[in-house]
Amino acid sequence: MEPVLSELLSIRQKIIDSLQRAAVRAQKSGKLPQVPLSRVSVERPQKPEHGDYATSFPLKLARAAGLKPLAIAEIITGLIPGNPDIANIAVAPPGFINFTFSNEWLTHQVDNILSAGDTYGNIELGKGKRVQIEFVSVNPTGPLHVGHGRGAILGSALASVLNIAGFAVEKEYYINDTGNQIGAFSRSLFARYQQSLGIDAEMPTEGYFGNYMIELAKEIKDEKGDSFINLPQPEAESQVGKIGLAKMISRIKQDLELLGVNFDVWFSEKSLYDNGQYSKVMSMLNKGGHLTDKESATWFVSTALGEDKDNVVVRSDGSATYFATDIAYHYNKFVERKFEQVIDIWGADHQGHVSRMKAVVNAIGIDPEMLEVIISQMVTLRRGGELVRLSKRSGDIITLREVMDEVGVDACRFFFLARSADSQMDFDMELAKKESQDNPVYYVQYAYARIASILRLAKERKISFYNGDVSLLATEPELSLIRKMLILPEIVELAANTLEPHHLTYYAQDIATAFHSFYKQCRVVSDDEPLCKARLKLVASAKLVLAKTLRLMGMTTPETM
RNA sequence: GUCCCUGUAGCUCAGCUGGACAGAGCAGCUGCCUUCUAAGCAGCGGGUCGAGCGUUCGAAUCGCUCCAGGGACGCCA
Numbered sequence: 001m002e003p004v005l006s007e008l009l010s011i012r013q014k015i016i017d018s019l020q021r022a023a024v025r026a027q028k029s030g031k032l033p034q035v036p037l038s039r040v041s042v043e044r045p046q047k048p049e050h051g052d053y054a055t056s057f058p059l060k061l062a063r064a065a066g067l068k069p070l071a072i073a074e075i076i077t078g079l080i081p082g083n084p085d086i087a088n089i090a091v092a093p094p095g096f097i098n099f100t101f102s103n104e105w106l107t108h109q110v111d112n113i114l115s116a117g118d119t120y121g122n123i124e125l126g127k128g129k130r131v132q133i134e135f136v137s138v139n140p141t142g143p144l145h146v147g148h149g150r151g152a153i154l155g156s157a158l159a160s161v162l163n164i165a166g167f168a169v170e171k172e173y174y175i176n177d178t179g180n181q182i183g184a185f186s187r188s189l190f191a192r193y194q195q196s197l198g199i200d201a202e203m204p205t206e207g208y209f210g211n212y213m214i215e216l217a218k219e220i221k222d223e224k225g226d227s228f229i230n231l232p233q234p235e236a237e238s239q240v241g242k243i244g245l246a247k248m249i250s251r252i253k254q255d256l257e258l259l260g261v262n263f264d265v266w267f268s269e270k271s272l273y274d275n276g277q278y279s280k281v282m283s284m285l286n287k288g289g290h291l292t293d294k295e296s297a298t299w300f301v302s303t304a305l306g307e308d309k310d311n312v313v314v315r316s317d318g319s320a321t322y323f324a325t326d327i328a329y330h331y332n333k334f335v336e337r338k339f340e341q342v343i344d345i346w347g348a349d350h351q352g353h354v355s356r357m358k359a360v361v362n363a364i365g366i367d368p369e370m371l372e373v374i375i376s377q378m379v380t381l382r383r384g385g386e387l388v389r390l391s392k393r394s395g396d397i398i399t400l401r402e403v404m405d406e407v408g409v410d411a412c413r414f415f416f417l418a419r420s421a422d423s424q425m426d427f428d429m430e431l432a433k434k435e436s437q438d439n440p441v442y443y444v445q446y447a448y449a450r451i452a453s454i455l456r457l458a459k460e461r462k463i464s465f466y467n468g469d470v471s472l473l474a475t476e477p478e479l480s481l482i483r484k485m486l487i488l489p490e491i492v493e494l495a496a497n498t499l500e501p502h503h504l505t506y507y508a509q510d511i512a513t514a515f516h517s518f519y520k521q522c523r524v525v526s527d528d529e530p531l532c533k534a535r536l537k538l539v540a541s542a543k544l545v546l547a548k549t550l551r552l553m554g555m556t557t558p559e560t561m
Numbered sequence: 562g563u564c565c566c567u568g569u570a571g572c573u574c575a576g577c578u579g580g581a582c583a584g585a586g587c588a589g590c591u592g593c594c595u596u597c598u599a600a601g602c603a604g605c606g607g608g609u610c611g612a613g614c615g616u617u618c619g620a621a622u623c624g625c626u627c628c629a630g631g632g633a634c635g636c637c638a
Contacts, residue, residue, distance in 0.1 A: 041578095046581080056579095059580070059618070298636095323638090348565085349638085351632065353638090419573090422566060450598060506585075516602065519601080520602045526597090
């Protein structure tokens with residue numbers, strides 16, 4: 001599908017170009033001294049009276065040029081040729097130039113949005129660049145909790161944004177299916193399995209004590225009977241562990257699907273050993289002089305790359321650390337699969353891992369800039385103000401599943417998405433439920449449902465509006481709504497550039513506000529047939545914009561509420 | 562001790578690639594349902610943007626120093 005070039009982004013570029021050319025022309029004619037011209041940028045003014053776009057270019061130029069900013073603004077403005085799309089170009093103190101779209105251009109965008117349809121909001125920022133985004137990647141040794149939910153929602157929304165921003169995105173879940181914790185998991189599960197058969201088995205001290213392990217063991221007992229107790233213990237642990245692991249993974253998959261999160265690839269850590277890539281990258285690092293042996297273990301010499309300490313990659317017992325397989329994994333991403341950009345979303349507890357991972361990426365000859373790590377900060381779960389522990393190893397936790405069941409998937413997604421990954425968040429379930437009446441989630445969806453209701457009525461009355469004349473849209477609420485709808489491509493651009501999908505939630509509320517206000521002030525289905533048709537076009541285009549935004553956030557679009 | 566994140570209205574948070582009098586939701590207070598959904602609209606009140614210094618024509622935004630909260634510093638992942 002070929003993305004439709006955004007009219008908004010192209011008119012923005014035209015404004016920038018016209019400013020640039022006017023400045024050059026001013027210099028040629030001697031009105032402006034020959035000083036280096038910085039790159040012109042335009043921004044969106046906060047106040048509507050300052051127009052649709054504004055530049056502070058004259059202010060930036062003033063010092064070097066030795067002229068008053070206002071004078072420069074006047075000179076440049078005088079040299080910008082007329083454009084029917086721009087109704088007004090105004091100079092404002094202390095030296096801004098403000099541009100206001102013409103109503104003709106604005107209203108025409110309604111038709112543009114309608115013809116773009118589902119592709120409205122798509123931009124060509126990524127130019128097909130191959131991006132891998134890896135997130136969640138929770139050890140399959142326990143159920144997902146709310147912190148994982150946050151990462152999952154962040155990752156899936158970011159992937160959607162990057163996708164419509166023109167990147168070739170691949171979503172991946174890295175399954176830690178080998179190593180220490182899997183061993184502990186298997187031993188714990190086998191102990192629980194024996195217990196479920198009435199055998200007095202002892203849980204390993206490093207084991208997983210959550211109730212889900214007891215249920216899991218019982219499930220295996222019910223399905224497979226007592227056949228495993230006759231095997232030698234290591235064999236039995238391994239087999240029971242394998243079954244348990246598969247069950248855990250499928251449970252995680254189900255929870256994520258319920259949350260509206262899915263992956264293109266489920267990548268097995270174990271496969272890195274099976275296909276030899278782990279040994280390959282280790283010998284590569286060794287050849288590069290990045291490894292050293294001391295205290296009978298093998299270390300990655302990160303101090304040589306500016307880190308404050310070295311890190312073990314192979315333990316004295318010969319087993320690989322988590323860091324070591326992560327090196328192989330990133331080698332696989334960059335070298336074997338040739339991703340041009342890799343985004344990892346990790347929890348706050350992995351924050352110390354970032355710089356050594358970048359160092360190692362550098363050591364295997366990859367520009368560390370190609371690896372982008374987003375740290376999603378902690379979620380503190382509360383219930384009526386009381387703190388709920390999140391530790392996976394100790395007993396009972398509130399799972400993501402329970403939270404989803406209690407507050408609803410849409411609300412979950414919106415709440416988690418509404419905060420930037422950088423800030424810790426308190427998630428009080430009682431509050432989330434209590435506030436659900438006056439929730440921003442419903443506010444946005446309600447706007448959508450109202451739109452659907454209008455279009456239903458129009459259909460009932462058999463009003464066809466394909467030939468509506470959008471130039472009849474002239475009142476303030478109508479034009480404000482159009483202006484808000486136009487921003488979507490810029491929001492997509494912003495979210496993709498900063499990797500911050502939380503902007504979407506604020507945009508969604510903005511557009512809902514503009515619509516609710518329009519709805520209150522402008523009757524759509526009426527006897528004034530030409531106006532009715534024009535407004536139906538506006539409403540239909542608003543539906544597209546709202547649907548697109550909600551879908552990007554992974555939320556549902558209810559036709560009625 | 563070192564490193565990372567955060568500190569903006571009573572509460573939860575946007576804004577932070579410097580720009581025009583600091584924003585939203587919730588909570589509080591006023592009004593508005595004979596017409597497409599009042600889960601809505603219109604309005605009011607509420608902030609020394611943690612503190613200080615600096616850079617700049619201009620700082621919530623950049624730099625430095627403090628203070629406070631959270632997290633990380635394992636041959637765990």
